[in-house]
Amino acid sequence: SSELTQDPAVSVALGQTVSVTCQGDGLRAFYASWYQRKPGQAPLLIIFGTNNRPSGIPDRFSGSTSGDTASLTISGAQAEDEADYYCQSRDITSAHLVFGGGTKLTVL
Amino acid sequence: QVQLQESGPGLVRPSQTLSLTCTVSGGSISSAYYWTWIRHLPGKGLEWMGYVFSSATTYYNPSLKSRLIISADTSKNQFSLKLSSVTAADTAVYYCARYYYDSSGVNWIDPWGQGTLVTVSS
Numbered sequence: 001s002s003e004l005t006q007d008p009a010v011s012v013a014l015g016q017t018v019s020v021t022c023q024g025d026g027l028r029a030f031y032a033s034w035y036q037r038k039p040g041q042a043p044l045l046i047i048f049g050t051n052n053r054p055s056g057i058p059d060r061f062s063g064s065t066s067g068d069t070a071s072l073t074i075s076g077a078q079a080e081d082e083a084d085y086y087c088q089s090r091d092i093t094s095a096h097l098v099f100g101g102g103t104k105l106t107v108l
Numbered sequence: 109q110v111q112l113q114e115s116g117p118g119l120v121r122p123s124q125t126l127s128l129t130c131t132v133s134g135g136s137i138s139s140a141y142y143w144t145w146i147r148h149l150p151g152k153g154l155e156w157m158g159y160v161f162s163s164a165t166t167y168y169n170p171s172l173k174s175r176l177i178i179s180a181d182t183s184k185n186q187f188s189l190k191l192s193s194v195t196a197a198d199t200a201v202y203y204c205a206r207y208y209y210d211s212s213g214v215n216w217i218d219p220w221g222q223g224t225l226v227t228v229s230s
Contacts, residue, residue, distance in 0.1 A: 033216040042203060042223050043154065048216035086154055090215050095167045097144070097156040097207065097217075
């Protein structure tokens with residue numbers, strides 16, 4: 001299987017830069033996508049592919065991949081960025097989808 | 109703009125079958141996407157349940173495969189989930205969503221339905 005591992009929690013001072021990482025063997029074959037989930041809301045796609053943002057996603061969000069690790073970077077974190085962030089990709093041996101366990105981001 | 113909306117009972121008795129329907133508007137489920145069910149378990153993360161594509165081909169999470177059926181109704185532009193023999197552990201927010209994948213390795217899930225809370229309790 002292609003499990004994805006994320007740190008459970010990360011914190012950042014308001015206006016500073018923070019990275020959330022996602023590690024898994026499958027990321028050598030498939031790109032990670034990143035989702036932001038706030039309480040009571042559906043997850044929102046914020047990064048996909050090499051470093052693509054859907055329309056309406058602020059450019060302070062960016063993504064990158066190196067080897068088996070994908071990173072989501074928030075440059076100049078805002079209070080409204082406090083949320084859970086999930087990475088997602090695809091199993092390398094099957095057609096199954098996989099999610100990371102999620103990272104709770106706190107903006108101080 | 110494609111939109112998805114889940115519908116179904118919010119309360120299911122233990123050992124019964126949980127049934128949900130996702131209605132797709134603004135696009136056709138016959139298009140080249142994978143129509144997906146995902147759930148968020150309380151205090152835990154997101155869990156991919158399975159998807160249907162080309163209106164008939166399905167893939168399921170191995171942990172749910174023995175209890176799960178996903179199907180599509182192209183005439184209604186809907187796809188559905190049936191999860192049998194439910195227990196309290198199946199209490200979750202259930203989302204339907206559209207999944208895209210291509211041979212370059214790009215894959216993403218968007219849009220998502222708003223989600224529906226299903227509680228398994230007697």
